[in-house]
Amino acid sequence: MRALARLKYRVAGGFTALLLLFLTLLVAHFAVTERQRVRYEQVTQRVGVARDTNRAVLQYMTDAETGVRGFQTTGETAFLEPYISGRAGAFSALQRLDADPLDDETARLLQLERRAAEDWLYGYAIPIVNAGVADADRTRALRGKDLFDRLRTANADVFAAVESYERSAGAAARARSQWAALFFAGLATLVVLAGFGLALLHQRHVLVPLEHIRLTLRRLADGDLSARAVPSGPGELRAVAGTLNDLAAETERLRSAEQARAARSELRQAVSHELQESLEPSGAGLRIAELIGTTLDAASVHSRITVQAGRPVEVDWPAGAGPLDRSVVDQARSCAPGGSLRPAGLPGALVVPLSGDAGCPPGLICVVRPDRPEWPEEDRRLLIGLAREIDHAAHQERLRLRQARLINELRVLDEQKNVFVATVTHELRTPLTSILGYGEMLAEDEEHGRGLTPAQARGVAAILRNAHRLEATVSDLLLLDRSVERGGASAPVDLARLVGEVHAALEVSARAKGLDCTLATEPAWVRGDAVQLERALRSLLDNAVKFTAPGGRLDCRLDCTAERAMVTVTDTGIGIPADDVPGLFTPFHRAANAMDQAVQGNGLGLAIVRTIVSDHGGTVTARSELGRGSTFTMTLPLIPTLAAPTRSGPG
Secondary structure, X not given: OHHHHHHHHHHHHHHHHHHHHHHHHHHHHHHHHHHHHHHHXXXXXXXXXXXXXXXXXXXXXXXXXXXXXXXXXXXXXXXXXXXXXXHHHHHHHHHHHHHOOOOHHHHHHXXXXXXXXHHHHHHHHHHHHHHOOOOOOHHHHHHHHHHHHHHHHXXXXXXXXXXXXHHHHHHHHHHHHHHHHHHHHHHHHHHHHHHHHHHHHHHHHHHHHHHHHHHHHHHHHOOOOOOOOOOOOOHHHHHHHHHHHHHHHHHHHHHHHHHHHHHHXXXXXXXXXXXXXXXXXXXXXXXXXXXXXXXXXXXXXXXEEEEEOOEEEEEEEOOOXXXXXXXXXXXXXXXXXXXXXXXXXXXXXXEEEEOOEOOEOOXXXXXXXXXXXXXXXXXXXXXXXXXXHHHHHHHHHHHHHHHHHHHHHHHHHHHHHHHHHHHHHHHHHHHHHHHHHHHHHXXXXXXXXXXXXXXXXXXXXXXXXXXHHHHHHHHHHHHHOOOOOOOOOOEEEEHHHHHHHHHHHHHHHHHHOOOEEEEEOOOOEEEEOHHHHHHHHHHHHHHHHHOOOOOOEEEEEEEEOOOEEEEEEEEOOOOOOHHHHHHOOOOOOOOHHHHHOOOOOOOOHHHHHHHHHHHOOOEXXXXXXXXXXXXXXXXXXXXXXXXXXXXXOOO
């Protein structure tokens, strides 16, 4: 009896120890798991806030940079609105990042990002804005781009630091989870072994409740989060069942929260897709309102936005929802874009304002949930983020519409220019023909000695000379006018022979000016109009002779690659200012130093060269250094050689 009593007490003590160990295991596992989960969620939330805020810094600064560049180019003060809001938003976001840096490296990179933003602001944006007028200074624009590129780099470094911190935090969390799992696995093994020993004595009293708990755990593991354990057996097992039920309830709550987050993420993607794919604003607005209302379980969604001046888009979802009260619209205008407000007189409503610009007033998005008047921070941030994407898409659409309108206006101006050139040249040719005819008759009278005084003879010569110059200008204008068909039939042209003939024709005037001329060619055949190609070559060589001082040098080369022929004309003339090089091939453009030195010309020669070369499928480029000379390169596509190779030496 005493042995049985000792066994009874020993079994009871072991059973008690087993229950205590089992309860300790569950509670510790729950506590450790909960602590790790809370800690990981805190880290994830901080990382998400840091990532979104850092992305917002770049977006705000991009908006500010776009505004400053628009103001610099046009001088329109309307472009300063995104600059002012972007600057304020960026530094506000930087302040939030500085207040809670993830680690020392992130804090250091945030200081570099702030310094880059201040460098761009004080080194580029503020001087442009304070100037108050459009500024075409290319150097300042390039400096502004360089400073903004540094800001982009600093922002990317912060983003990389946030990603690195997230990876390291995740790795640490996984390591802790693994060690905890191993530890609790070991404890669970001890409990199971003790349980087998005690099960021999307490099978019915202990194992049946444990089997029920096991089946409940299996159902939970299989995804049935509604499974609950029915408390039975000793008080300790009842406590275990209650803890298990609490754990299942918490797991179900977390799963529901995760599903809600997934739904919000899908909403973002759906809205983004709708904004990118839709071409009709009102239809897209209705579909987006339906997506927002369905995901956020809203009673109604209202939006007001203007994409095109004078044509506001007003959406009220669902179809039976009444219009938005005017007082709500007035209240929304008091809130800056990027924020939110709870309007008075509309319970359960959250309003997020949208920005506007010239001709397009600010808009808003209003979501009404009367049965859920409290707005969690996560839902509020979601709605603000969606509003930001919608606002950006509307801004891009406004820019596209304005660009299309400008392109149409430029096309009309180009057509008017072509009509003007055609009309002017036609109206000039008729009287010019009469002037040349009568002038030549007077010149013939002078040749036959029919009584012109010397002054009259000089006048007739001046009339003919200037009339021929005007006739050449009219011909140049006709060549530039693309409404007039140019050139003759396309045929193989011996480019080497053509270059040699043009060089020989101008060599006399070049040597009379004391220029040292050289010519080097290779066999080259191209397809085109020999007359027009000769005109282009003559224009390049004539310019080289005209702009080179006596004693200078003029080199002409014809080289070939596998598919292209390149004619290079190099002189040691007056050169071209760097600011004038980009516009050399524009009609009526003349270099400043050529006009200062009163060199004759109408500014059409190089434009005609470009037109002729382009019509032949080639290109023409220029390099020049002021005071040291210029190099013009004309490139044309080759055709198979049709003649024996020839080469010319120095001329």
